Structure formats: C-alpha cells, structure tokens
Amino acid sequence: MVRQKVLLIKVGELKDLFRKLFVVILFLTAFLFIMLSRFDSVAIEALNKVVIKVTGPVMQVVELPARVIHHVWTYFYDISHIYAENQLLRDENKQMMILQNKVRTLEVENQLLSRLLNYVPPAEASFMSAQVVAESGDKFTHLLLIYVGNEAVKKGQIVMGDESVIGRIDTVSPPYAKVILITDINSKIPVVVERTRVRGILSGNNKDLPQLIFMRSTTDVQEGDIVVTSGVGGMFPAGLPIGFIGSINGNRVEVEPMADLSRVEYVRIVDYGLAPDAELSVDFVESEQNAR
Amino acid sequence: MRDNWRENLKLFAVHRIPLIATLMMVFLFFMPINSVQINYFRPVVGIICVYYWSLTRGYIxxxxSAFLVGLIIDIYxxxxxxxxxxxxxxxxxxxxWLRKYFSMSSFGVNWLAFAIICTAFLLLKWAFLSLYFHHLLPLAGSGLGLLSTVMFYPLIAYINALIARKFLPQERIDE
Incomplete structure (x- = not known):
C-alpha cells in the first residue's frame, strides 16, 4: 500500500516535469521562429503556406454571416445613392467621350512615330481580379489576404486598386495570397517624381503616408507632384501611378497614396511579363543604401 | 473499456472548445471592414480571449493553445x-501567476487588471517589433486599438462566458 503511494507521487512529479519541459520547448520554438523570420524566409514561407492553406477556408466560413450583412447594407446604401451617382456618371461619361477621341488620335500618332524610330513596345499587361478576404488585424502591419483561386499568381507581382499601385504579392499559398501594402514597413518600391524625374524609394513606415527616401534632392519636388514607379530593379514596370507628394519637411517627403487603402474590396493583380523577382528590387534598394 | 475511451474522446473535444472559440473570434476580427475609422478601433481580440480563458479555465x-493562437495571428x-x-x-x-489573486475577484477588478496587462503587453509587442526592425515603430495608432481592446473586453468575455456555461463542465475533469 505504502509502495503504491510512493509510485503515484513519482508519476505525478514526472508528469509535472514533462509539462514544464514542454513549456520550455514551446518558448524555445517561439524564439526559433523569430530567428527564422529574420534569417531564413524559406522555412517561414513554407510554414505560412501550410497554415493559410489549412485555416483559410475556415476563416471564409466564419466571416460569411458578417459578409452577407455587409453586402445587404452596401446594397441598400447604393440604392439610396443611385440617382446622384447616375448624374455623376453621365457627366463623367461626356468627359470620357472627349478623352477617348483624343486618345484615339494620340494612339495613331504614337504608332506612326514608333514605326519611324523602330521602337519595340513593352509587353501588354494582363490582369486578374481578386477579392479581399481579410485585412491585417494588427496595428503594426499593413496587408491584405486575397482569394486568387488556382490562378498562376507569383510572388512580387504588382497589385493595383482602381487606378494605382497599392502593393505587391508577398506570399502565395493557393487559393490565397498575401499582399503587402505600400504603407507596410516591409514595402520598398523604386519610384520617380513624374514632373522632375527625381528618383527615390517609396518606403512604407506603418503610417498612412509612406515616405520617399534616398532622394538625390528634395528641391525639385513640390506638394501635389505625381509619384510613379521608376521600373528600376525590374520588379515593377515604369510609369504606374502610386500617389501624390503630400508634404515636404526638409528631407522628409511623404507621399499620399492615390487609392484609399482602407477601402479596398477588390484588387487587380497585374502581370507585365516581367521577371517578378522580389530579390531584384531588394538588391536595388540595398545598392542605393550602400551608395549613400 | 470502450465507454471509457469514448468518454475520454468527448472530454478531449470539449476541452478544445476555448481554443476553437478563440480562433473563430480571431478570424472574425480579421474581416475587411472598409472603413479607416473602424480600422483604427479594431480590437486585438486574441489577447482578450487568451487572457479570459487562461484566467478562468487555465487547466484547458x-x-x-496560446502558442497556436499566436501563430495564427502572426501569420495572418x-x-x-x-x-x-x-x-x-x-x-x-x-x-x-495572477490567478491566485484574481480568480475570485469581481468582474470590475478583472477588467481593470486586463486593462493594465493589455497595455503592458501591447508595449512589449511594440518593443519586440521595434527591436526586430531596428526602428522605433509608430505607437500613435496603437493607442486607439488599445482603447477599443479594453472597451471590447466585457462583450468578448460575456460571449466566452456563455460558451463556457453552455459547453464546458463546471468542475475540473482531467482527461
């Protein structure tokens, strides 16, 4: 009888020891994850893919009732504003018709001039639309999770809102993909100020307005100037609009994105047939950094 | 023997309910809201659930469970x-560590304790991330998030209490 009691105590102690050991292992694993996130993106990317693949469908099902309510609300809201919107669209349509004529003339002129110069035009862009499934629930990141199905989406591809660049594809784990927004701290995009051709890097800082860094001069920049992609680094084609110069304080130049990043419901993933290699752009940013 | 095996399986499933409820709420709060104002007030629901469940049902x-919740939040x-x-x-x-002081205290005291702990842990997270990125991250937006997290605590705690009352046994039963 006494012997059994001793044995029970020992088993209990052993269990307690194993429990403590398990907790230590969990803390060590968390620490290992942080280290891997910093130095080995391949392993973490694989982990990302597995987790999103397993939990993505669950997330969509959980969100379904809230999404239905949101759609019903939007539907009735749109109906109540339909008359005013119709008037606005009529006016816009008139302006578009005038612009269309101008574009047609310019296109013919462009073709003639291109033929004269033996100019080889860049590849035509193809794009696909995707629905935003989730937003970052964290104040320290700016990203979207989109549903891409089984389409051939690649890491580094450009993601656009209605008319301007809003980010790039970060991770693809079909049927989902993560989009890093231009305001995220991990976002670095080579850009150029359209009016003066001053180059720089548009760097996210987790605030609403990303910053222009590594600019050779801020004197040639004015508030309201349009910022477009420069195409340097090979990841983004040149000339895609991103935003306007919002404010200039000495060397600190902030850019106001053209798209309202808080109201993105659908995005366009653009494929320009360029080699969408994220590393290229990162290399460019690093080389710019070293050059300073 | 067979009944015992079934009972254990049922108990195992019941004991996973807090984790499942937490994950469901975390997923729900990742939903796109399309409003910049509401986005600033999005509460950190994971921290509320982990605090609530570990305080009230620490044995399950x-x-x-916290490891899994944290992993999902990190990845999304x-x-x-x-x-x-x-x-x-x-x-x-x-x-x-706090359970022995707060397990029998009133809801108000628990809420106050949560407000203090939540502030401390959001600051800790900010410090971790600033250290990771070698850059002091902006804290301004987090203030509103913290406020909404503390304000949302009663609602989330109430939902969790309902789940506990409906699905979990009142007494502790070891698997």
Whole structure:
C-alpha cells in the first residue's frame, strides 16, 4: 500500500516535469521562429503556406454571416445613392467621350512615330481580379489576404486598386495570397517624381503616408507632384501611378497614396511579363543604401 | 473499456472548445471592414480571449493553445512569426501567476487588471517589433486599438462566458 503511494507521487512529479519541459520547448520554438523570420524566409514561407492553406477556408466560413450583412447594407446604401451617382456618371461619361477621341488620335500618332524610330513596345499587361478576404488585424502591419483561386499568381507581382499601385504579392499559398501594402514597413518600391524625374524609394513606415527616401534632392519636388514607379530593379514596370507628394519637411517627403487603402474590396493583380523577382528590387534598394 | 475511451474522446473535444472559440473570434476580427475609422478601433481580440480563458479555465487553455493562437495571428498579420506566439505565451504565464489573486475577484477588478496587462503587453509587442526592425515603430495608432481592446473586453468575455456555461463542465475533469 505504502509502495503504491510512493509510485503515484513519482508519476505525478514526472508528469509535472514533462509539462514544464514542454513549456520550455514551446518558448524555445517561439524564439526559433523569430530567428527564422529574420534569417531564413524559406522555412517561414513554407510554414505560412501550410497554415493559410489549412485555416483559410475556415476563416471564409466564419466571416460569411458578417459578409452577407455587409453586402445587404452596401446594397441598400447604393440604392439610396443611385440617382446622384447616375448624374455623376453621365457627366463623367461626356468627359470620357472627349478623352477617348483624343486618345484615339494620340494612339495613331504614337504608332506612326514608333514605326519611324523602330521602337519595340513593352509587353501588354494582363490582369486578374481578386477579392479581399481579410485585412491585417494588427496595428503594426499593413496587408491584405486575397482569394486568387488556382490562378498562376507569383510572388512580387504588382497589385493595383482602381487606378494605382497599392502593393505587391508577398506570399502565395493557393487559393490565397498575401499582399503587402505600400504603407507596410516591409514595402520598398523604386519610384520617380513624374514632373522632375527625381528618383527615390517609396518606403512604407506603418503610417498612412509612406515616405520617399534616398532622394538625390528634395528641391525639385513640390506638394501635389505625381509619384510613379521608376521600373528600376525590374520588379515593377515604369510609369504606374502610386500617389501624390503630400508634404515636404526638409528631407522628409511623404507621399499620399492615390487609392484609399482602407477601402479596398477588390484588387487587380497585374502581370507585365516581367521577371517578378522580389530579390531584384531588394538588391536595388540595398545598392542605393550602400551608395549613400 | 470502450465507454471509457469514448468518454475520454468527448472530454478531449470539449476541452478544445476555448481554443476553437478563440480562433473563430480571431478570424472574425480579421474581416475587411472598409472603413479607416473602424480600422483604427479594431480590437486585438486574441489577447482578450487568451487572457479570459487562461484566467478562468487555465487547466484547458494553457501554453500550447496560446502558442497556436499566436501563430495564427502572426501569420495572418504578416508579423515576424514568433512575436505574437511569445506574447501570448507570456500572457498565459502572467495570468497563471495572477490567478491566485484574481480568480475570485469581481468582474470590475478583472477588467481593470486586463486593462493594465493589455497595455503592458501591447508595449512589449511594440518593443519586440521595434527591436526586430531596428526602428522605433509608430505607437500613435496603437493607442486607439488599445482603447477599443479594453472597451471590447466585457462583450468578448460575456460571449466566452456563455460558451463556457453552455459547453464546458463546471468542475475540473482531467482527461
């Protein structure tokens, strides 16, 4: 009888020891994850893919009732504003018709001039639309999770809102993909100020307005100037609009994105047939950094 | 023997309810809202659930559950994987220690304790991330998030209490 009691105590102690050991292992694993996130993106990317693949469908099902309510609300809201919107669209349509004529003339002129110069035009862009499934629930990141199905989406591809660049594809784990927004701290995009051709890097800082860094001069920049992609680094084609110069304080130049990043419901993933290699752009940013 | 096996399986499933409820709420709060104002007020629901369950049902919501919740949040937020895992496990460790002082106290006291702990842990997370990125991250937006997290605590705690009352046994039963 006494012997059994001793044995029970020992088993209990052993269990307690194993429990403590398990907790230590969990803390060590968390620490290992942080280290891997910093130095080995391949392993973490694989982990990302597995987790999103397993939990993505669950997330969509959980969100379904809230999404239905949101759609019903939007539907009735749109109906109540339909008359005013119709008037606005009529006016816009008139302006578009005038612009269309101008574009047609310019296109013919462009073709003639291109033929004269033996100019080889860049590849035509193809794009696909995707629905935003989730937003970052964290104040320290700016990203979207989109549903891409089984389409051939690649890491580094450009993601656009209605008319301007809003980010790039970060991770693809079909049927989902993560989009890093231009305001995220991990976002670095080579850009150029359209009016003066001053180059720089548009760097996210987790605030609403990303910053222009590594600019050779801020004197040639004015508030309201349009910022477009420069195409340097090979990841983004040149000339895609991103935003306007919002404010200039000495060397600190902030850019106001053209798209309202808080109201993105659908995005366009653009494929320009360029080699969408994220590393290229990162290399460019690093080389710019070293050059300073 | 067979009944015993079934009972254990049922108990195992019941004991996973807090984790499942937490994950469901975390997923729900990742939903796109399309409003910049509401986005600033989006509460950190994971921290509320981990605090609630580890305080009230620590024997079924421990370090491993916190590990999974943190991992999911890290991956969906694109934060460095491991940061929220560490934060959530440290939260469980803290509530484990606090349980002897707060387990029998009123809801108001628990809420106040949560407000203090939540502030401390959001600052800790900010420090972790600033250290990780070698750059002091802006804290301004987090203030509103913290406020909404503390304000949302009664609602989330109430939902969790309902789940506990409906699905979990009142007494502790070991698997």
């Amino acid at each position: 919501f421990g370090f491993f 937020s694109s934060l460095p994987v491991g940061v929220n895992v560490m934060i959530m496990m440290l939260l469980v460790w803290t509530t484990d």
